[in-house]
Structures are given as structure tokens and as C-alpha cells.
Amino acid sequence: MTDPAEELAQQVTERVVDLVVSALDINELVARIDLNALLSRIDLDALLAHADLNALLARVDVNVLVNQVDLNAVLARVDVNALLDQVDVNDLVSRVDIEALVQNTDLGAVIATSTGGVATEVLDAARSQAVGLDQLVDRWVKRLLRRKETGPGVPPALLPPPVTSVEVAP
Amino acid sequence: MSASASPADMVSYQSHYAGAVSRFVAYAIDVAVATAAFVLGLAGASYAVQILTGHKVSWNRSDVAVAVVFALWQFLYFAYSWAVSGRTPGMALMGIRVVRADGMTLDPLHAVLRALVFPLNFLLLGLPFLVILVQRERRGVADLIAGSAVIYSWDARTARLRFLARQAELTVGEGAPPAPADPGARAAG
Numbered sequence: 001m002t003d004p005a006e007e008l009a010q011q012v013t014e015r016v017v018d019l020v021v022s023a024l025d026i027n028e029l030v031a032r033i034d035l036n037a038l039l040s041r042i043d044l045d046a047l048l049a050h051a052d053l054n055a056l057l058a059r060v061d062v063n064v065l066v067n068q069v070d071l072n073a074v075l076a077r078v079d080v081n082a083l084l085d086q087v088d089v090n091d092l093v094s095r096v097d098i099e100a101l102v103q104n105t106d107l108g109a110v111i112a113t114s115t116g117g118v119a120t121e122v123l124d125a126a127r128s129q130a131v132g133l134d135q136l137v138d139r140w141v142k143r144l145l146r147r148k149e150t151g152p153g154v155p156p157a158l159l160p161p162p163v164t165s166v167e168v169a170p
Numbered sequence: 171m172s173a174s175a176s177p178a179d180m181v182s183y184q185s186h187y188a189g190a191v192s193r194f195v196a197y198a199i200d201v202a203v204a205t206a207a208f209v210l211g212l213a214g215a216s217y218a219v220q221i222l223t224g225h226k227v228s229w230n231r232s233d234v235a236v237a238v239v240f241a242l243w244q245f246l247y248f249a250y251s252w253a254v255s256g257r258t259p260g261m262a263l264m265g266i267r268v269v270r271a272d273g274m275t276l277d278p279l280h281a282v283l284r285a286l287v288f289p290l291n292f293l294l295l296g297l298p299f300l301v302i303l304v305q306r307e308r309r310g311v312a313d314l315i316a317g318s319a320v321i322y323s324w325d326a327r328t329a330r331l332r333f334l335a336r337q338a339e340l341t342v343g344e345g346a347p348p349a350p351a352d353p354g355a356r357a358a359g
Binding site for chain 2: 098099102104120121123124126127128130131133134135137138141145152153154155156157158159
């Protein structure tokens with residue numbers, strides 16, 4: 001059985017709290033609080049050290065999260081042209097090993113059937129042989145003339161552009 | 171010594187000064203093409219004259235007029251080809267091109283000048299051709315006078331891809347047969 005005095009005290013307390021709360025101007029109270037000072041006293045590192053983020057993330061259902069994202073709307077906001085402007089396509093292509101691609105994929109068969117032909121093959125071989133003979137004659141002439149140094153191999157305007165070194169920030 | 175380079179010595183010769191053999195073969199093809207075209211032209215002219223006048227016309231090789239027209243035709247053949255594209259049909263077949271000494275495109279004026287001084291090679295008994303062998307930039311007398319040079323300009327990279335494609339196709343279809351000479355290996359740019 002409950003003590004009548006305790007019950008009375010409980011009712012009085014509840015009533016007082018109600019009166020105090022209704023009398024309080026929460027907005028004014030919040031306005032008086034210096035949130036910056038309050039936040040500066042909080043050690044976020046220590047707080048985060050206590051939080052088990054892995055456990056927290058394990059509870060997050062990413063699939064549900066992703067399902068709620070309207071990817072079409074997101075993509076509609078992406079400026080693809082601006083994105084592509086930042087991509088160095090030439091650099092990208094230069095990284096592709098075309099020869100390996102031709103040798104290891106069906107691309108080789110496609111090239112062979114589309115550009116091949118007896119005439120092309122003969123022409124390639126004839127040119128290649130001529131270049132080989134050019135080099136052979138050149139070597140013999142150099143030997144006869146006892147010439148060791150080689151002359152300029154390419155006209156100045158056709159020289160490949162110099163490779164610029166790229167500094168990588170540490 | 172072999173005329174073929176090993177795959178390990180695959181050096182890019184694209185845009186390099188063309189050697190004497192390529193140039194001579196191209197010139198031989200041009201002489202054959204130009205002469206054949208001239209003979210066909212003469213035959214056509216004879217036929218036309220015969221149709222129009224009823225008289226049969228025969229051309230003599232020692233005829234001065236024929237020699238002059240032939241020389242003029244040769245000049246036009248080379249000058250026009252060099253002025254328009256920097257290459258004659260023979261040069262196109264051998265994958266070489268005439269450019270200015272600095273590598274820029276040959277302009278019509280220098281193309282005509284080169285065609286004008288080209289006969290010096292024959293007038294001096296072929297000695298100017300030998301200059302190509304010893305000159306460091308492989309330029310002949312006509313090149314030195316006209317301020318031109320001859321370079322390799324065939325698409326060797328594509329030729330090499332064609333070679334690799336054929337190899338890949340053969341490997342898939344019939345196993346691995348012995349590999350023929352790699353055409354683009356020497357001149358791949």
C-alpha cells in the first residue's frame with residue numbers, strides 16, 4: 001500500500017514541474033546558451049574513440065539505402081561533358097596495349113578479315129624488305145666510310161615532341 | 171648479313187629519311203608506269219588520228235618530237251605528283267614521300283624545281299644517285315638543290331597490327347605455324 005504522503009508529494013512535484021515547464025521560454029533559454037563554447041569543451045576524438053563505427057555500419061542496410069536513391073535524378077545533375085573534359089583520352093589510349101589486345105582477343109580476326117588481303121600482305125612485305133635493305137646498305141656504307149656517328153634520322157619538323165616529366169607531390 | 175631485322179631490333183623508322191633501295195625501287199616503278207602510260211597515250215593518239223584522217227601514223231623512238239613529248243610527260247608526271255601529294259605512284263607503293271628539308275609539306279614551287287633538276291641524275295651518269303648513299307640525310311643532288319628530302323611515310327603501325335592479327339588468326343585456326351617476316355616491325359611508328 002502506498003503512503004498517502006508520498007503520493008501527495010508525487011502529485012505536487014508533477015504539478016510543479018508542469019508549471020515550471022510551461023513558464024519556461026525554451027527559445028530564450030537556448031538563445032542564452034553559448035553553443036560554440038559548449039562544443040569547444042567536447043572532445044570529439046574521445047567521443048568517437050568510444051563509438052564502435054563498425055558495429056554501427058553493420059546495422060545499416062546499404063541496399064535499402066541505395067534503393068531509396070534516385071540514381072536517374074543524380075545522373076541528370078552530372079555534367080558529363082565537363083567530366084569528360086577533365087579526362088585525357090590520349091593518355092588513356094596510350095596506356096592500352098593494342099598489340100596484346102589484337103593478339104588475345106577477337107579483334108585480331110576482325111582486323112585480319114577487314115583489312116587483310118593478298119595485295120596488302122604483299123605490299124607490307126615488300127615495304128618491309130625494302131626498309132631492311134635500306135638499313136643493310138646504310139650499314140655497309142658506314143663501314144666503308146668508317147663513319148661511326150649517325151646523322152639525323154628524322155627531319156626537324158617531324159621529330160616527336162619531347163616528353164615532359166611530371167612531378168609527383170610527396 | 172641478313173636484310174631482315176630481328177624482332178629485338180624493332181626500331182621505328184616512320185618519318186625517317188628513306189634509304190636508297192626504297193627510293194630506287196619506287197623510281198623504277200614510276201619509270202615503268204610513266205612509260206607504259208606514254209606508250210598507251212601514243213597508241214591512243216595514233217588510233218584517233220587514224221579514225222579522223224584515215225592515215226596510219228607510226229611513231230619512231232628516235233623521233234625528236236616524240237623524245238621531247240616524252241621528256242615533257244616525265245616532267246609533268248613527277249612534278250604534278252610531288253606538288254599534289256608529295257609522292258608519285260611508285261613512292262606511294264613503296265610508302266615514301268617527298269617533303270621539304272625541314273620536314274614540312276613540299277610546296278608546288280619546290281616540287282616543280284625538284285622535277286626540273288631531277289634529270290641531272292642521268293645527265294651526270296647516275297653519279298648524283300650515289301650522293302644518297304653517303305649523304306647523312308640520304309638526300310640526293312636534286313634534293314639538295316630543291317631543298318627537299320624523302321622520308322618513310324607508310325602506316326607501319328597498322329601493318330604491324332595486320333601482321334599480329336594474321337598471326338592470331340592462324341594460331342586459333344591451325345595451331346602455331348612458323349612465323350613469316352614481321353612487316354611492321356622495322357618501320358612501325
